[in-house]
Structures are given as C-alpha cells and as structure tokens.
Amino acid sequence: MSKTVSKRLTTVAMLASLGFLHGVAAQTPAPPDPWPDLVRDLFQSRAMTSDEIVALEAPVRAEDAAIVPMTLHLKSRDVGSATLVIDQNPMPMAASFKFGEKAGVGYVAIRVRVNSYTNVHAVSETRDGALHSQVKFVKAAGGCSAPAVKNLDEAAAHIGQMKYREFRSEEPGRREAQIMIRHPNSSGMQMDQLTHLYIPAHYVDRVDVRQGDDLIFSMEGGISLSEDPNFRFSYSPNGAKTISVEAHDTKGNVFKQEWPIGEAS
Amino acid sequence: MLRCVILALVFAVSCMRLAVAGTFSLEEIAPGVFAHQGQTALMNQQNLGDIANIGAIVGENAVAIIDTGGSVIEARMFIAAMQQKTSLPIRYVINTHAHPDHVFGNAAFVGPGVDFVGHKNLARALASRGAYYLEGFRAALGDAIEGVKIIEPTVVVDDRLTLDLGGRKIQLRAWRAAHSDCDLTILDEKTGTLFSGDLLFLQHVPIVDGSLLGFLEVADELAKIPASRVVPGHGPMVAQWPGALEGERAYLSRLTGDLRSAIKKGDNVADAARAAGQSERDAWSLFDDYNARNATAGFAELEWDTP
Numbered sequence: 001m002s003k004t005v006s007k008r009l010t011t012v013a014m015l016a017s018l019g020f021l022h023g024v025a026a027q028t029p030a031p032p033d034p035w036p037d038l039v040r041d042l043f044q045s046r047a048m049t050s051d052e053i054v055a056l057e058a059p060v061r062a063e064d065a066a067i068v069p070m071t072l073h074l075k076s077r078d079v080g081s082a083t084l085v086i087d088q089n090p091m092p093m094a095a096s097f098k099f100g101e102k103a104g105v106g107y108v109a110i111r112v113r114v115n116s117y118t119n120v121h122a123v124s125e126t127r128d129g130a131l132h133s134q135v136k137f138v139k140a141a142g143g144c145s146a147p148a149v150k151n152l153d154e155a156a157a158h159i160g161q162m163k164y165r166e167f168r169s170e171e172p173g174r175r176e177a178q179i180m181i182r183h184p185n186s187s188g189m190q191m192d193q194l195t196h197l198y199i200p201a202h203y204v205d206r207v208d209v210r211q212g213d214d215l216i217f218s219m220e221g222g223i224s225l226s227e228d229p230n231f232r233f234s235y236s237p238n239g240a241k242t243i244s245v246e247a248h249d250t251k252g253n254v255f256k257q258e259w260p261i262g263e264a265s
Numbered sequence: 266m267l268r269c270v271i272l273a274l275v276f277a278v279s280c281m282r283l284a285v286a287g288t289f290s291l292e293e294i295a296p297g298v299f300a301h302q303g304q305t306a307l308m309n310q311q312n313l314g315d316i317a318n319i320g321a322i323v324g325e326n327a328v329a330i331i332d333t334g335g336s337v338i339e340a341r342m343f344i345a346a347m348q349q350k351t352s353l354p355i356r357y358v359i360n361t362h363a364h365p366d367h368v369f370g371n372a373a374f375v376g377p378g379v380d381f382v383g384h385k386n387l388a389r390a391l392a393s394r395g396a397y398y399l400e401g402f403r404a405a406l407g408d409a410i411e412g413v414k415i416i417e418p419t420v421v422v423d424d425r426l427t428l429d430l431g432g433r434k435i436q437l438r439a440w441r442a443a444h445s446d447c448d449l450t451i452l453d454e455k456t457g458t459l460f461s462g463d464l465l466f467l468q469h470v471p472i473v474d475g476s477l478l479g480f481l482e483v484a485d486e487l488a489k490i491p492a493s494r495v496v497p498g499h500g501p502m503v504a505q506w507p508g509a510l511e512g513e514r515a516y517l518s519r520l521t522g523d524l525r526s527a528i529k530k531g532d533n534v535a536d537a538a539r540a541a542g543q544s545e546r547d548a549w550s551l552f553d554d555y556n557a558r559n560a561t562a563g564f565a566e567l568e569w570d571t572p
Contacts, residue, residue: 034367056505059535063538063557063558063560063561064558064562065453066562067534067561067562067565068537069461069533069534069538069561095443109533111534111565115397115401116401119479123329140401141558142307142405142554143307143308143472143554143558144364144365144366144472144474145474146393146394146397146398146399147397148390148393148441149392149393150446150475151442151446151472151475151476151477151479151566152389152446153386153442154388154442154476158395163568163569165531168531168533180568182569183286186393187393189389189392189393226565228565228569230568232533
C-alpha cells in the first residue's frame, strides 16, 4: 500500500470514527406505505371507491403535533359510518364514528395527534354497504412540538369534566354543537431507564352522543385522538330537549353528562 | 474518481465543522458566569442544533453547566471552550426543560461525579417525548444526531433548590406549566445573573408548549426575581432584567386576547389559529414557524376557560 493511499485511508477512518461520514454515505429510506396492511386489518381488505362522499379537511402541515384539527364533511345522508386513519401513527385508527340513522350529521370536527409525515385516510361506509375513501397528506410539525400531553397534571386533575357549547349553524335545518371532555388520552410511557416503571396507555375509547334517546353519533377512539377529546358537529334536531354524552375510558371509567338544548335561533 | 469526489465532500464537510468549532463563542458576561449564544434558527445539520443560549457558572470548587445544546458535537465544543476558562470539574449539569435544543448535548457530560439536575416533571417529559425527539430530529440533524442520548435527571427540583459551587450559591426554581411543563430557572446570587431557560424569548418568537395562561402568570412572577441581567433561552446572550420580559408579555397577551375573542365568536380552532397574534408578526423571528402552533395550543386551553 502506497504511503498516500494509506494516509488517505487513515483520514477516512478518522472522519468515519468521528461520525463525519455517516450523513454523506447513508440516506434515510422512505418509510414503507402501511396503507395496504391497514386496509386488511381495519377494513378486512374490502374494496373502496375513491370519492368525496365524506370529504376530509386536514391541514397541509401539522402546526402542533399534539393538536391537529381534522374535519369529516358528510356529503350524503346515506353515510352510516366514517373512520379517520392516520397511517404512520403508532395507533393509526384515530376515531371511528357511527352516525344515528336520522341524526343528519353534516360534519364532525376532531383534533388528533400526528407523529410524522403521513397520509390520513377518511374511510366511510354508506348504508348500501359500499366503502368510500379519501386521502390527504399531512406534513409533520417541526421544532420541539411532540404528540404528547402538554400539561399532564392539569389534564389528570380534571379528568372527566365536560363542557357543552352551541353555535348558530350555517346549514339550513341543522344545529351545531361542541362537546369537550377533559382527559389526558395518554399513550403511556416508559418512565425511567433504571426502574423501567411503565405507565400504561389511558385513553377515551368510546363516546356516545344523543339528542333525547336518539343517537347522533357513537365514536370509538384511540391514542391518536388529542388530549381533552373535542367534538364539534352539526346535526338535524329531532325536537328533543336535551343532549347527553356517555364516555368510557380504558381504565373502565364512565363519564356521563346531560345539557338542555337551547331554543332554536 | 467517485472515491475522490466522496473524499472531497467529506473533507469539505469536516472543514465546515472545524470552522463552526473554531467560532464557538463563550463569553464571560459577569465574573465566573459564561454564556454562549445560539443561532435564531430551527435545528439543522449545518448549525449542529446550536440554536439555544447555554452557559455555565463557576464557583471556587465546581462548575454548573446550564443546558447542553442541540447535539453532542455542540456539547463537546462547549466543554472544550470551558476547559480554556477553568480547570475545575463539572459537578452539575442543569437542564432548564426537556426540549431537544437544550438537552441533546447531555450525553457529552456523563461521567463520575456529575449530577444531572432538572424540574420534577423533567423525567416524565423526557420519557414521553424522548424517543419521539430522537426519531423526529434524525432527518433535520443528519449525522449531527450521532451520540445523542436521553439522559434523565439524577437530582430533581420540586420547588426550590440551592446548589453550592464553593463560595457561590445558585438558586434553582421549578415553575408550574408555562413554556413547557418542566421549566426551571437558575439565579446566580453573587452577580444577579438569571438563566431563564425558555421562560424568556427575545427576537425568537416565544413558544407555548405547556400553558399559555401559565406562561403569562409565570412571566409576572419572574419579573419579581431580584436579578440585574438575564440570559434568555433564545435571542441575545444577555439582556437587562426585568425589562427584557416586555416583548414576550406583549406577544402572549395579544395572542390570549385574540384567541378569547375568536372563541367567544364561535370560530373554529383552524380559523382562529390562522388569525390570532398576527399583529405581532413583524416583531419576531420565526413567527410563521411557531405562531399558528402557539395559537392552536392556546385555543384548546382557553376554550375551557371561556364561558
């Protein structure tokens, strides 16, 4: 080996050992597309048509990884259910809604966690049994934003507290309301490396919302739903005087509340 | 040929690194108090994550490090620069909170006789966010993420704690959720120098990752701390105290006011996040990178607070 080559190799070895070579040589591979597996696991590989029966409104970029607003707009009264899937999240199924037959839900807006650059799918089923899907790409939040609970002490201290608001609806014949539930909706964590104390996930897994006895919607959710689950939606009033919520979490807690519906404006 | 190109590239990259290393600034801003100014930027491979202000306080027999920067490479340059200033051992490594630009250099300081000090919530924040940060910053930092490990505190501060560096006492104070849920400040009694961590932003738009209302309240309480100068988490290395708080308070107040009226009007979170705080846009760097995020989180918080 000539002196020059050996010197050059030494330099390369030195730089490599300092970690300088790494970024030059290695390229980050694109993550595999999880969607085919999700179609199999969540929708039993059933065929879907790509259309806008349920239109998904999602931001181009997640601003805060822990709170990303997304809205499902129901374009047909035949939609019986709709599921929001965040493909690259650890638990992709964020929320799955079943809509009451006469509820006339026009939209439902929720907030979710977005861990990384990801496709987000809205998959709906019309009452004829056909599946429809729409997809949007969402860029991950930058900086120190994380899909974690911001203020765990606060969330834990008020767990189960609820709030109800009504809004004037721009859709004729519909009313608009919002239901908020205090809950850390936490994904669980490994506490420390020495004791390996593990805190299990603790999240709201079911929420039923009714006007009188009639179902408006029922949601099954997971850890991709943001802390303090928040639902804003429109519906067709059936004349009932109250709106009620029953929420369940993974520790078996049941939270119930009922509010009078305001006079139609 | 290809090998030559690769070698040239490697050489160029390493020269760039050395240039960065050569310019790692560390100034004595008060007797025995050192500070380094990070760039007002997002963390990336070129700046090696060096975007936060970090510093050190030197007593008669020990050194306390305040934040470790955004990479192990930066932290090693910091250590080398400190060795030019003192031969005393590093006894404490204090993290002002859990964000990557303040803790990613921690691994460079691990060794016998070194305690890592943080807010009582720091370990929890690192546990729930650490893996995500390591994964999330891989793309932005490239090979500058090499060696970064999540190092948990060995000494925790519940409320207040005084550390003695030998003839020099520093007061640590843990705050309720504000910028984050594990903010810690450090006051050097001797020189009246306050290290605020990210409870104070200058130039760089403030970031709300704990509680908007908490941040405003804590800013009011911070103002009462009897210090004469402050090293903010971001922006100029040193500023006058407590006057330096004014810009941040104005921003947080405006954001709160805008969000409250949007909530009252019945706006949804996405619309409100686009509009709130925009009148402050010209006053700050990186405004478009963080304001909508602050507004989103602030909206979700204030919704509970608005009748």
